[in-house]
Amino acid sequence: MHIIKPCTYTVLSLALASVTQMTMAQDANHSMPMSAQHESHSSLDSSHQEMQTGIESSQIEHAEHAEHAEHANASSIASRTTSAQHPVDHKREHGGQIYQATEIDNRWLNNADGRGRLKTEIESRIGTDENKLFIKLHADKAESQDADYAAQVMYSRMISDFWDAQIGARYRVDEHQVTDKEQLDAVVGLHGLAPYFFETDAYLYLGADKQVSFSLETERDLLLTQKLILKPYLNLDVVLSDDSAYAQKTGLSSVWLGLETRYEINKKLMPFIDVAYSYEKGNQHTAWQAENGSEKQWWYGAGVRLKF
Incomplete structure (x- = not known):
């Protein structure tokens, strides 16, 4: 026209x-x-x-x-x-890249009685934003005692902008036990960012002898400066059922509530100091162990975190 x-x-x-x-x-x-x-x-x-x-x-x-x-x-x-x-594939430009990240956390803690405890946590992930493989390693060694180990491998799938659903298995070794030192548990849980920027891991464990437990780990960074950061954290375990030879008492089994203060020399090297309060409920009486009561104590120490 x-x-x-x-x-x-x-x-x-x-x-x-x-x-x-x-x-x-x-x-x-x-x-x-x-x-x-x-x-x-x-x-x-x-x-x-x-x-x-x-x-x-x-x-x-x-x-x-x-x-x-x-x-x-x-x-x-x-x-x-x-x-x-012939549609254009933009996945590589929008979260489709494969990336890998590993974090190593070592800390030495002492209680009021002067007993030391070394805790090591290693977490590694590889994959895309939608699909990842998570590997978690944990070692806990009290002074003059054998160490306890746990390894956790999970497939992680993004279900929303801030949450991943995870499923996998956990292998753990407890050298304090005479029998059933090695245990294998199924794991299902959530990993992500809760409201108000609390990084959260929540897992349900299912093992032999009706061992059912729940664990929650949550933490948040509070920036004092760009390099000096406070991190309050909460770790708790709840035993729902346990008929094993070394059964724990049901209910709230253990709690760690702490405050970590770290200084980021760079994004790969971060030393910190730590103050925490712990509660452990104790074990049931079985043919393999005597019943013991709960313990409450303060812990303080230092450590270093590596990221690469």
Whole structure:
């Protein structure tokens, strides 16, 4: 529509001008001599030819515009068809990259009685934003005692912007036990960021001899400066059921509530100091162990965290 109107106006204008000139020329011919009339006819023929040339030019221009528009429409349709047949994959630009991160946490703690305790945590993850493999290693060694170990391997799947659902297995070794030193548990849980920026891990463990327990770990960083950071944390374990030879008392089994103050030399090396309060409920009486009561104590110490 935008192409046809200018062409139509041009043709009408040229035709009207030609008719006017022809009328004026015919009136003038009656009072002109023959030579002048001949010149007038020549001028009229020239004007008529110019009008015909203008009309032909307008028609050609209109045809060229129509052809150009048709070609543009055809190109647009072909482009949309090609895009539909061969969609562009933007996953690598929007969370599809495979990345790996490992964190090693070593801390030495002492209680009020001067007994020391070394705790080591290693967490490694590899995968994309949607699908990851989590590996967690834990070692806890009290002074002058054998260490307890646990290894946890889980598949992690993103279920929302801030939460991953995880499933896997945990292998643990307790050297304090005479029998059943090695245990294998199924694990299902959630990993993510709770409201108010609390990084949270919540797991349900299912093992042999009706061993069912729940663990919760949550923490949050509070920045004093860009490098000096406070981190309150809470770790708790709840025993739901336990009929094993070294059964723990059901209910709230243990709690660690602490405050860590770290200084980030860089994003790979972070020393810290730690103050914590712990509660442990104790074990049931079985054929393999005597019942013991709960313990409450304060812990203080230092450590270093590595990330790469």
